[in-house]
Amino acid sequence: MAYERLDEALKTLNRRQLLELDTCARCALCTDLCPVYAESKNPLHAPGVRSSRILSLVNKRLSLWARLLGPRPLPEGELEELVESTYHCTLCGRCMETCPFGLETHELWLNVRSLLNLLNQTPPRIKMLGEMLEENGNPYGLDADMRLDWADYTGLEEAPVKDRAEVAYFVGCTTAFKAVNQEIAYSIASLLNELNVDWTLLGEEEWCCGSPYLLAGDREGAREAAERNVEALKARGVKTVITGCAGCFRVMRWEYPKLLGGPLPFRVIHAVEYFSEHITSGDLKPEPLDARVAYHDPCELGRLGGVIEEPRIILKALTTNPVELPENGLEGRCCGGGGLLQAVDDELRLSIVDARLRQASELGVEILTSACPSCKLTLSDGVRERSYNLEVLDLMELLARQMGL
Amino acid sequence: MTLNAYPALYIFSVGVLPYITVIVFIVGVIVRSMKWLSAPRGSSTPLSLTAAIRQIILDVILFRKIYRHDKLTWLLIFLFHISAGGIIFGHMRGFKLWSAELFTPLGEGFKNFLVETLPIYMGYLFIATQLLLLLRRLSLEGRKLLSHPNDYAALILLLATSIAGQGMRITPPEAVDTTYTVSFIPRLVVLHLEKIPSVPWFLIHVILTQLFFMYIPYSKLIHIYTGVITAALYGSRRSEYGL
Known part of the structure; x- marks a missing residue:
């Protein structure tokens, strides 16, 4: 274990998160509602126990006592237990919504994944996803030119990839590449055609939205993906981006401005927001x-x-x-x-x-x-x-x- | 018997320990704060004051979220905090932050109930809810919790403090109709007693209370104030999401 790297990684936790860890550690008020704990019954998967594991690392390495008396080494298995705890989490945010103290655990757990990524402790199968993202721009390892195959498979007649359009439909990898989901893309495209909207797809220029990068703790990868997609959308003069994927939606709407350091030149909405307006009208x-x-x-x-x-x-x-x-x-x-x-x-x-x-x-x-x-x-x-x-x-x-x- | 029936213990607990308590408490708060402040700032979002206050009232004072999911735990936690609040408020009278005359408009009988009878029941409630919460923690241990010894130390210390305080209240006083002043920190922390309580219980209570105060910043009891900050920040964030 390279302790210098561990100390640097622990320093990425911000003020609010350290305060949250102190408040969260060894409390169990949210445990019963954690979907992972509810099924596994493993205390290591409980949010409060996860916090206490992280806090234990912080206290051993960075507390005032550690500075005065010297940092303490980690007992064997401590980091491995934290990896298990961190990745046995669906990042659903239920603990955050349940917590009477409003701890923003979703962001905290994402930051812990970044910390583990810096320590090269990301589980191997998740590391593989990162490699596929690098190579193909999607987590399924499929060629970018297969992004529009869903339109052929579903028999969609009009799937435009235009130079300029008011609205862009951002399909997302899990919709475009997973057969079970391709009808979702067909449905959204057909509804846009039905409404005679001036819309476009990004085609091969669409890149992973960045969500899997964030989930794997690679914030820099997510930032690069965000930059790439925003450039492609800006070049088309898009005013509204519609997506049918909840993950793409959350990352584009709420994380892109943070990743890119400013507001986006277009609005991002989920398809349910867009079409509910048209039903109401x-x-x-x-x-x-x-x-x-x-x-x-x-x-x-x-x-x-x-x-x-x-x-x-x-x-x-x-x-x-x-x-x-x-x-x-x-x-x-x-x-x-x-x-x-x-x-x-x-x-x-x-x-x-x-x-x-x-x-x-x-x-x-x-x-x-x-x-x-x-x-x-x-x-x-x-x-x-x-x-x-x-x-x-x-x-x-x-x-x-x-x-x- | 007067309060300084045990001169050495009295001098220590009233004349020396309060200064140690203040120093240990302040050092603890500084150490904790330094730990938090040594970390990077993180992204800051504008604070919506109304949303923050709303969240504190609903979640930290009324424990709305616990009520939704676990009514029994909510009842225990709510009664525990209500009785703690009542007891803290009652202690403020001894330190002359309010007087019993405040309740005179409610009638003499009701006033006496509020300042004489109710505190005794609050004490019992406080002890009972602590015991039940301790049992709850023990029952969750190993299944949902992996506690550290200091989690139990905080609970046991508070329980012992409350039992001593209740003992002082329910055992016959040493003298009635005799006012007595205990100066912990001259002109700053001065306790005015309307009767001389049972001396052994009083001294145990005073010592344990100060140990408890000293322990707050070093234990998970720190949530007493960190919880308010995090709830306020969360409330503000929810309003950003339009919720």
Whole structure:
């Protein structure tokens, strides 16, 4: 262990975060609501225990006593336990929303991942993602020229890549490359065509939004991705960027200004925000379904993104029988698809999604919708794995379907 | 028996320990603050004062979030903090920060209930909620918590302090209708007693209270004030997100 590097990495924790660690360590008020702990029952995965592990490193190396009496070495396994704790987290932010002291744990856990990245302690499978991102601009290791293949596979007639447009549709890697999600892209494109919007795709110039970089603790990689995408969008004179991916949305709307050090020259909105306006104004009139349909709040869109009402406006227009799941909105229960957990412990991810699917199933939900390709992927995996009798769709897919598109 | 029935112990606990308490407390706060301030600033967002105050009231004073998820824990925590607040407020009368006349408009009987009877029940409530919260922590140990010994030290010290304070209240006083002044720090921290309490309980309570104060900045009890800061910052951030 190179202690100089450890000390430098620990110094990246900011003032508020040190204060938060002191407040959080060994408290258990949020533990029961942590989706990872709820399934694993491993105290190491509890947020308060994670904080106490980080605090222990800080106190051993950087406290006043460490400065006066000399820093203490780390006992064997201490750093490995912190890695396990840090990556057994979906970064859903439930602990943050539950904490009576309002600790911004989501940002704290991201910073701990950066710290572990600096120490070269990122788990191997997540490091591999980084290599694929470097090479191909997406975390799936697929060639950039395959970014528009979804349009062919889904039979979309008009998928414009223009030099200039008012609106850009930022598809996102998980939507463009994962077969289960390609209908989401088709639906959003079809709805934009239906509304005669002057819109464009970025095509091969679209790059990963930067979210996986942040989740892997590589802030510099995320900044470079942000710069690249913003340049491509600026060059087209885009005024509004629409995305159907909750991860892309959160990173572009809330992280890009921080990464790039200033406001963006365009607004970033999620597709549910855009199309809910058109439903309210009467531009879109979907045929309501007679089925029990529920909406699962993606963490990055609801709790971490601030978009809670708009998907419900769409849901009410799509069904005569909307169902509200327990643990919704700001208190939404994570499906398990976040934080790159799949790369570290896929069994645990499937246990987490099973808990959510059980809630939906007990309410007799026939169609479970969401507004995030990672949620759709995870919910679909869960349905297939445990044979639930419900259909998983993105809200945009259902909207397009009920519009006859 | 007067309060200085044990002269050496009295001189130490009233004449010497208060200065040590103040020094240890201030050094603790400085050490903790230096640790926080030695770190980089981080990104700063503009503070929305109304959102910050709203968040403090709802989350730190009313514990809204705990209420939503765990009604029993909320009840324990809420009653614990209410009784702690009541006891701290009651102590302020001894230090002449308010007088019993404040309640005169409510009637003599109600005034006596508020300043004589209620504090005894507050004391019992305070001790009972602490015991139950301690049991809760013990029951979570190993499953959800991996506590350090100092987490328990803070709880046990507070419990011992409260038991001594309650002992002082419920055992017969040494003398009634005799006012007595205890000068911890002359002209700054002076306690005015309307009767001379049971001396052994009083001395134990005074010593433990000061040990507790000294321990605050070195323990997780620091959340007493860090929690207010973090809740305010969070409230402000939520308003930035339009929530």
